[in-house]
Amino acid sequence: MIGQDPIAAFRVEAGELLEQIEQGLLDLGHRLDDRDLVDAVFRGLHTLKGSGAMFGFDALANFTHHCETAFDRVRKGLAPATQELVAVILSAQDHMRALVDGDGKGLEATGDAILARLQAAIDGAAGTPVAAVAEAPAQGWRLFFRLPPEAMANGSNPLMLLDELRELGECKIVARTDAIPPLTDLVPVECHIGWDVELRGDISRDDIDDVFIFVMDDMELKIEALAPEPAVETVSLPVAANDAPPPAEANPASGRPAAKAGESVRVPAERLDELMDRVGELVIVQSRLSQLAHGSAVGSEMALRSISEEIERLASELRDTMMVLRMVPVATLFGRFRRLVHDLARDTGKTIDLVTEGEATEVDKTVMERLADPMVHLIRNSCDHGLETPEERIAAGKPASGQVRLSAHQQGGEVVITIRDDGRGIDRERVRAKAEAQGLIQPGQVLADQELLQMIFHPGFSTAAAVTNLSGRGVGMDVVKRTIESLRGAIDIKSAPGEGSTVTLRIPLTLAIIDGLLVRVGEGRYVIPLAAVEECIELSLEDDLRSRGRSFITLRERLVPFLRLREMFETGTRPDPHQKIVVIATGAERVGLVVDQIIGSHQTVIKSMSALHRDVTTFAGATILGDGGVALILDVVQLVTLGQHQEERLRAAG
Amino acid sequence: MHQLLELQGSQTVRTAPELQRALLAALDAGADVALDISDIAELDLSFVQTVCSARHHAVLGGKTLRLARPAPGPVAALLTRAGFLTDITPDDLDFWFHGVLAQ
Numbered sequence: 078m079i080g081q082d083p084i085a086a087f088r089v090e091a092g093e094l095l096e097q098i099e100q101g102l103l104d105l106g107h108r109l110d111d112r113d114l115v116d117a118v119f120r121g122l123h124t125l126k127g128s129g130a131m132f133g134f135d136a137l138a139n140f141t142h143h144c145e146t147a148f149d150r151v152r153k154g155l156a157p158a159t160q161e162l163v164a165v166i167l168s169a170q171d172h173m174r175a176l177v178d179g180d181g182k183g184l185e186a187t188g189d190a191i192l193a194r195l196q197a198a199i200d201g202a203a204g205t206p207v208a209a210v211a212e213a214p215a216q217g218w219r220l221f222f223r224l225p226p227e228a229m230a231n232g233s234n235p236l237m238l239l240d241e242l243r244e245l246g247e248c249k250i251v252a253r254t255d256a257i258p259p260l261t262d263l264v265p266v267e268c269h270i271g272w273d274v275e276l277r278g279d280i281s282r283d284d285i286d287d288v289f290i291f292v293m294d295d296m297e298l299k300i301e302a303l304a305p306e307p308a309v310e311t312v313s314l315p316v317a318a319n320d321a322p323p324p325a326e327a328n329p330a331s332g333r334p335a336a337k338a339g340e341s342v343r344v345p346a347e348r349l350d351e352l353m354d355r356v357g358e359l360v361i362v363q364s365r366l367s368q369l370a371h372g373s374a375v376g377s378e379m380a381l382r383s384i385s386e387e388i389e390r391l392a393s394e395l396r397d398t399m400m401v402l403r404m405v406p407v408a409t410l411f412g413r414f415r416r417l418v419h420d421l422a423r424d425t426g427k428t429i430d431l432v433t434e435g436e437a438t439e440v441d442k443t444v445m446e447r448l449a450d451p452m453v454h455l456i457r458n459s460c461d462h463g464l465e466t467p468e469e470r471i472a473a474g475k476p477a478s479g480q481v482r483l484s485a486h487q488q489g490g491e492v493v494i495t496i497r498d499d500g501r502g503i504d505r506e507r508v509r510a511k512a513e514a515q516g517l518i519q520p521g522q523v524l525a526d527q528e529l530l531q532m533i534f535h536p537g538f539s540t541a542a543a544v545t546n547l548s549g550r551g552v553g554m555d556v557v558k559r560t561i562e563s564l565r566g567a568i569d570i571k572s573a574p575g576e577g578s579t580v581t582l583r584i585p586l587t588l589a590i591i592d593g594l595l596v597r598v599g600e601g602r603y604v605i606p607l608a609a610v611e612e613c614i615e616l617s618l619e620d621d622l623r624s625r626g627r628s629f630i631t632l633r634e635r636l637v638p639f640l641r642l643r644e645m646f647e648t649g650t651r652p653d654p655h656q657k658i659v660v661i662a663t664g665a666e667r668v669g670l671v672v673d674q675i676i677g678s679h680q681t682v683i684k685s686m687s688a689l690h691r692d693v694t695t696f697a698g699a700t701i702l703g704d705g706g707v708a709l710i711l712d713v714v715q716l717v718t719l720g721q722h723q724e725e726r727l728r729a730a731g
Numbered sequence: 732m733h734q735l736l737e738l739q740g741s742q743t744v745r746t747a748p749e750l751q752r753a754l755l756a757a758l759d760a761g762a763d764v765a766l767d768i769s770d771i772a773e774l775d776l777s778f779v780q781t782v783c784s785a786r787h788h789a790v791l792g793g794k795t796l797r798l799a800r801p802a803p804g805p806v807a808a809l810l811t812r813a814g815f816l817t818d819i820t821p822d823d824l825d826f827w828f829h830g831v832l833a834q
Contacts, residue, residue: 229744235776236812250814257780260755260788265747265781272814 087132091177094125095170096412102167103415109158118166119148125173127290137176140188142283144169147199161198164423167416169195217246217278217303218285223256223271225295230266233292239272241288246278275303344402352398355391362387396590403443404586407485407494408436410445414456418481421460428467428478429460438485440492444564444584448494451557455496455580456481458554463500463578473575475499491566492586497579503572508532530570534558562663562714565591565606593681593700595708596659596672599648602708604681604700605670609661609713613675616656628723630658630669638724639669640716645695661713668720670711683710695719733763735799739770744777754785758794767799774809786826801828 098121105114122145130138144166150156169191175184224235242248253271257263276285285300366384369377411433422429440448464470464479471477482497505526512518512532532538536555561568566584585591585608593604620630629636639658643650653673660669681700686693697712736757742750757764766782789796802810810816810827824830 229775229777236809239812239814249817251817252814254780254783257784257787259791260751260758260781260784263751263781263784265751265777266744268776268780270776270780270783270813274814 084132087128087134088177090128091125091137092174094121095174095177097121098125098170099167099416100412102163102170103419105158106160106163106419109160109163112152115148115152115158119145119152122148123286123290127287129177130287134176136184136188137173140169140176140192141173143192143195144173146283147195150199156199159198162195165191165194165198167419218274218276218280218282218300219303220274220276220285220298220300221253221271222274222289222299223253223297224268224292226264226267226269228292228296229268235268235270235272238288238292239274242274242276242285245280245284245288246276248277249275271297277303343405348398348402352395352402355395355398359388359391359395362391400441400586400590401439403441404439405442405445406436407438407440407445407492408433410440410449410452411436411483411485413449414452414483417453417456418460421457425461425464426466427460427464429464430478430480432480432482434482434484435486438487438492440485440584441586444492444586447560447564448582448584451560451582452483452494452496454554454557456483459496459498459500459578459580463498463502465501469501473501487586488583491583494582494584495579496582497577499577502574502576502578503530503533503570505529505574511538530572533570534568565608567663591681591683591710593679593710594659595676595679595702596657596670597674597676598642598646598672599650601646601648602676602702602706603642603672604679604708604710605659605661606697606710606713607678609663611660611662611667614658614660614669616658616671618654621652621656632660632667632669636724637667637669638720639671640720640723641671643671643673661717663714663717666717666721668717670716679708681710733765734761735765735767737767737770739772741773742768742771742778743773743775747777747781750778750781751784754781754796755788758785758789758792758796762793763795763797764789765797765799768806769800769803771803771806774806776809776813779809779813779815798826798829801831 098118101114101118101121105111105118108114122141126138126141126145129135129141147156147162148166151158151162156162172184172188172191175187224233224238228235239250242250251273253273256271257269263269282300289296289298362384365380366388369380369384415431418429418431421427459481460479464481465473465475467477470479480499483494484497485492485494487493508529509518509524509532512529512535513520515535515538517532517535517538518524533554534557538554558568561582561584564584566582569581569583570578571581572578592607594607594610596603596605614630614632616630628639628641630639631637637660643652650673656671656673657675658669658671659675660667662668679700679702683698683700685698686696690696694715695712696709698710700708700710702708734757736753738750754764771778786796806827807816815823815827821830
């Protein structure tokens with residue numbers, strides 16, 4: 078937290094500002110006459126410009142300045158907000174993001190192009206070329222200002238503002254004391270002095286605004302241009318009362334923690350307090366324990382047991398509290414897709430509504446980041462393949478605008494995220510034709526509906542007749558599936574012709590801790606993620622001998638391949654007389670694992686493998702057991718694939 | 732019969748409530764209060780504001796509040812910086828500098 082790089086902090090803040098601006102713009106696209114939104118966007122741009130200039134991002138500040146000027150005209154009612162303007166500022170906002178991330182080199186041309194479009198949008202909107210008015214060079218300005226009463230208590234020094242004004246040019250400052258209340262009524266920490274200022278010189282309105290940027294929100298400020306310009310421009314702040322809070326003080330609760338881009342999590346203060354409480358209790362128990370260790374009190378066994386129970390409780394509470402620290406609401410994830418859907422709607426010419434539900438549901442931050450890409454893909458699919466064009470929709474008796482609905486809710490230890498569209502649904506005939514063409518199924522082979530739908534998860538599978546810019550290249554669903562499975566999640570797809578498709582993602586709440594089944598193979602112990610375990614059955618000696626060479630068992634009239642872990646791991650031990658088969662599954666594929674003994678279920682804290690063992694595939698990680706021993710965690714996806722290969726090999730061999 | 736209120740050291744927003752109480756008490760106790768601010772080392776706007784407010788208060792109560800000696804250098808500097816001396820009224824000039832603006 079200490080010695081934070083201010084540039085990095087600015088980048089984080091700018092990222093948030095840009096996100097707010099983007100959300101504001103997207104809303105504005107739907108409600109062009111919403112004054113509050115215009116104000117919110119304007120202020121976002123304004124703050125970005127101000128802090129950008131402060132941290133030396135001059136290209137950003139200059140560029141943003143033009144967008145702000147354009148928006149200022151909308152705000153003052155000089156120009157209407159138009160779709161064109163919103164679109165231009167959206168693209169400008171992408172450019173700003175590039176400027177924030179880099180040093181702005183080589184981006185000038187892009188910036189200029191956007192500014193030209195911006196100018197065109199503004200001119201088009203106003204109907205008359207009016208660009209000159211906002212920036213009319215005045216001989217100077219006459220202003221009166223009074224700071225918000227609490228400004229001094231908040232640490233702004235009015236004298237510094239006056240000094241800054243003096244730096245702008247020739248300046249005459251007169252203090253006004255008439256608003257100071259009589260001594261009995263005075264709150265001495267509030268500032269009631271006002272100032273009349275006359276500024277002379279080639280000073281732009283924005284230069285003056287920059288001086289007041291940090292106190293602007295509630296202050297009283299009147300600015301008029303000095304003669305000879307007869308034009309009088311009066312702006313009165315504060316702006317609309319129900320306006321969004323200014324970004325700079327958006328979340329005092331989460332304490333504006335020092336956030337380094339990428340690797341940090343914002344944690345609400347109360348959660349940290351909770352953690353602190355637990356740690357405090359732990360310290361107390363620890364001191365009780367050391368007292369016990371040093372003394373030789375009678376009945377120490379009882380005391381020891383009570384301490385042990387206490388520690389057990391604390392450890393589990395600490396674990397819960399700690400896990401919650403990493404949780405972030407999916408709202409941030411869903412928020413990103415609004416822009417995506419907006420762009421997709423524009424590119425495809427469809428009208429698409431994005432509806433989100435359950436944004437407050439929380440997911441581990443790492444999980445969230447890894448979910449973003451697969452979800453982008455699924456949403457693209459929905460918008461591009463799923464939803465029909467307005468004409469087709471009307472012809473099918475549906476409302477012209479399509480809907481994509483994202484929802485999230487928690488269910489046990491999982492978060493369920495669904496992506497639903499009300500489009501045409503998956504074309505089974507085309508899936509079947511494609512699957513046959515690729516040799517995935519035999520022509521005429523009878524398949525359950527669910528199995529048929531699963532085909533789209535095969536690599537290289539695309540039902541799109543035409544490859545579009547957006548999707549249909551055949552990379553995707555298999556990658557989506559793999560990513561979800563690497564998160565130990567599951568993906569499920571439902572589709573009703575003519576009514577739309579629903580993709581359901583089930584993701585475990587956290588990656589750090591899993592419930593596992595502890596088994597023994599030879600002398601080593603291994604953990605199988607419990608979520609993947611379907612059932613455990615005994616492998617009798619006769620069965621074992623009979624199936625030697627052909628590693629299959631018949632399970633409810635279906636052949637399930639199994640792997641002898643003892644052989645795989647080359648333990649060199651004799652098999653236990655009562656071996657067990659643990660049947661694990663991912664999706665519809667199952668495989669049995671032969672183990673010597675099932676020890677029981679085990680709460681597993683996953684430790685990832687060291688860099689040296691990174692390319693070991695059969696194991697997903699390791700964990701430390703209660704007795705200090707190490708158990709390796711089996712990688713279910715890998716093992717199932719291995720089992721299926723074996724099945725294919727055997728089938729090929731006849 | 733006048734009261735003398737001596738102020739020293741730092742007179743800033745932190746000590747302003749204290750100053751307010753002292754001024755109120757002094758103005759309650761006597762009709763003529765003199766402030767000695769010659770030894771003020773550090774001050775900010777809140778000091779000037781409190782004194783302005785007290786002057787206002789004194790006028791309303793028919794009392795007199797004055798400075799025992801013309802404002803010393805640091806006070807004058809702050810008044811200049813805050814724009815109190817631009818277009819200064821004779822009244823203010825009398826109060827802060829006893830009628831003579833130091834150069």
